[in-house]
């Protein structure tokens with residue numbers, strides 16, 4: 001199929017947005033075969049069916065590279081508590097927070113978890129998302145962690161979307177192991193990682209390095225186990241305080257380090273040397289009313305690619321809009337609209353270790369979003385407005 005008469009933000013190459021004014025895109029066998037100016041369309045492409053996009057904007061399909069889409073229950077009560085002055089960390093230490101979602105998730109059937117996740121997934125798909133990452137981490141026991149990962153995989157059978165799964169059993173210490181983090185890692189996290197990997201349920205391994213979660217030495221144990229299984233790693237680090245998780249993750253060649261509000265310029269330098277992507281999550285920053293900004297300028301100075309994601313989860317970021325995450329990335333973190341768009345396409349792909357998507361270029365997957373806007377900056381500019389016109393997955397509209 002040939003798409004004609006469109007503006008293209010290809011995110012490919014070094015020009016702003018990789019923009020092509022009045023361009024065309026030729027798709028064959030679920031891939032981009034050619035993209036360029038309307039006047040240069042190859043002869044063979046002219047023989048295919050063509051669609052006139054009437055001057056609309058085409059971007060790569062959006063990629064949400066950090067979500068906790070699968071969970072049971074909700075945390076509206078905690079939202080109320082926080083508004084009455086109790087902090088996120090106090091709630092977590094008192095057995096609420098991640099642990100309250102744990103109880104609801106353990107009790108939920110596979111089908112109930114699937115239905116809940118599909119609702120949130122549909123919101124993302126409605127905004128042109130074509131690849132989503134989904135983490136486990138609300139089971140913290142073998143059965144429920146595996147169930148969450150199976151649900152994540154099943155999402156791709158129910159919707160036309162690619163799902164990357166991340167094993168996050170090192171998200172919190174469950175109550176049955178209170179005060180015994182290392183035993184939890186050795187008896188549950190690492191053996192279950194092996195089972196999940198055997199069943200093909202894991203694309204990457206993640207952890208939460210924080211005062212209320214795991215220390216760097218504990219995360220190092222998880223990463224060693226991942227390495228033995230040849231699984232790439234990523235890390236929630238420096239979200240609420242500086243713990244040194246970023247340096248560890250960089251040293252281990254992590255695909256990405258996520259959150260990063262309390263990261264330093266030295267952390268940015270280490271990430272740059274490792275090639276790790278900085279995944280910024282303004283939905284959590286906003287929800288927790290954080291005031292410490294991630295070191296965006298240091299990431300720029302050190303050429304660390306920045307991705308943006310929803311972090312969709314029931315506690316710190318009940319956000320199911322990647323467009324709003326882009327707006328927040330600009331308004332709260334002072335990212336440019338171009339950085340925000342690269343953050344949900346090109347750099348988000350890289351945060352997942354995927355090189356076949358995130359740009360509009362020959363050989364890339366034909367995953368596209370067509371927008372009823374003129375300029376790419378409009379995607380990050382508006383609030384609560386969805387200008388998606390068509391979503392194209394694998395060359396199919």
Ligand code: DI6
Pocket residue numbers: 097098101171208236239284311313314315316317
């Ligand atoms: N950081 C977060 O923001 C989420 N997980 C994490 O490690 C929050 C998870 C939750 O509050 O349920």
Ligand code: FE
Pocket residue numbers: 066067068236311313
């Ligand atoms: Fe998260």
